Amino acid sequence: MIGSLTADVRSIDDAGDREDLLHKKMHLELVANTVALKDVVLPSKPWELIAVGAENRLTTGVPGNHVIVYRGELRAAPSVDAKVHKAHKVVVKLATRARSFEALIREGELYAGPLAEMSNRAVPSCYGVFRVTNRTVVDDENDCSFGCLILADLGEPVESFAKADEMFQIRLVNVLVELHHKMHMTHGQVYPVNVFDKNGWPFLVDFSRAKLNHQCKFLLERDALKEFGLDVKPKFEDLPCKELYKVTEAVNGWRPSSFICYNLAFDVEFLESPLDIMDKAPPEFTAEDAFEDAHEAIIKYYNKWMPATGKGKAHADALEENRVSWLKEFKAERARASRG
Ligand SMILES: Nc1ncnc2c1ncn2[C@@H]1O[C@H](COP(=O)(O)OP(=O)(O)OP(=O)(O)O)[C@@H](O)[C@H]1O
Ligand SMILES: [Mg+2]
Structure with a gap:
């Protein structure tokens, strides 16, 4: 000393x-x-x-x-x-x-x-x-x-959370979980300027706004972190801790709970049912456009957020193979709906 x-x-x-x-x-x-x-x-x-x-x-x-x-x-x-x-x-x-x-x-x-x-x-x-x-x-x-x-001296801080290496992102969430759950502390300013990467391990500085006696309500199953980026983003009310919720979001720890098609937001459940997406297409969309946009939105979501699953490619392949019959099915459905 x-x-x-x-x-x-x-x-x-x-x-x-x-x-x-x-x-x-x-x-x-x-x-x-x-x-x-x-x-x-x-x-x-x-x-x-x-x-x-x-x-x-x-x-x-x-x-x-x-x-x-x-x-x-x-x-x-x-x-x-x-x-x-x-x-x-x-x-x-x-x-x-x-x-x-x-x-x-x-x-x-x-x-x-x-x-x-x-x-x-x-x-x-x-x-x-x-x-x-x-x-x-x-x-x-x-x-x-x-x-x-x-x-x-820890060197230079990280530039962004979103662009960091995935292992680093997982460790950052883990360090904050430790801070919240074990030390019962919040940091208060978890921004890239206060976070450093030392050989893949995150270090935090600037505890000037840290608060003690934090009763953290961000209670993840330990295994949930293994599912990093695969779980659909939970509602804030289900994990109500601002700091951990925000950081997990910033590191893309969850995939989005919705996606956009026809400028409308659809819940991820719709990924499994393209016809239900098309059903919501605004009337100015032709059947062909409604059909193509829905499938494109599904493939885009799978490719961006679940690349390892190969679901995007599988969907694109199935579409190639079944385009004619699927479109026919959709048109028939639309006609039925408009009749009554
Ligand atoms: N140990 C360190 N190693 C490398 N850089 C550091 C270290 N501590 C601080 N820095 C850099 O300096 C910046 C400013 O430090 P810090 O945030 O502690 O002070 P501040 O924001 O000026 O004051 P405060 O937040 O306490 O009012 C940090 O954001 C960080 O980028
Ligand atoms: Mg500071």
Whole structure:
């Protein structure tokens, strides 16, 4: 554990090109109960935090949150034999206000508390929250020196959930199920910018809006995840947990419960009964058009959402073979219906 650190703190203008050194050798003291370092070996102190500067800035901060995120490195101070100690690549979440520093402490306590068993597996290692003890400027918003949360650097976040690899998508849902059901926690901002892919495994950051005491009502059968993407999307009322429902939807964990034909929405049950689809065709559709559009919609749905089943091809083949007789059957039905 790193008890205390020294760091140079700089301020940067909004364009990120002017940088002033505000504090040299700022003293940072560890806040209790904010460290979660599983399988991370730290050699002895003292340590330094290096390279917190404009070129390493990750965010300019959400307006009003008074938090700026940088890349940096933790290195053993030169007084320690620096050559034998590898630098740790870190991300430094810096609080520029006393209030935002309180929020960082809470986040650190989550990493060290309920999230500790996910440390280095589904959330980054947390080196701790550090309070600046030798502040010289008080209440200057450019001061950036109330303190910081230091996490292992996870690299770049994923670009999209929908385009991610299927195994990654399944694991992401699993990690959230674990967070909800075991830690009784919601994350609150499960967006691609807060999710990382480490060799196929999802990692989450930014627990600033996490909530505790979540009683999750997203109760999937364990096996349901094996059916990933095959089950028809359930109604929200049947799995009423906003976060898990939304994420499962975003990773295409379910196939849609309806499809479009003639600009109308049809329940997936209609996939099995083309004549019932055609029956709903608006009157301006000729029999031929109604017939072709219905079969096209069925084949398209099967090919897009159930490619592994081969149902799309089977339907297309059957259509080729039976087009004449099926169309005749439909026309006869339509004539019967119009008679009475
Ligand atoms: N450990 C990390 N490794 C790599 N990138 C990170 C890490 N932590 C944060 N980031 C990146 O920086 C972005 C901003 O960090 P974060 O979301 O924690 O702060 P914020 O949104 O500015 O503040 P807050 O949400 O607490 O008000 C994240 O969305 C993520 O892309
Ligand atoms: Mg954020």
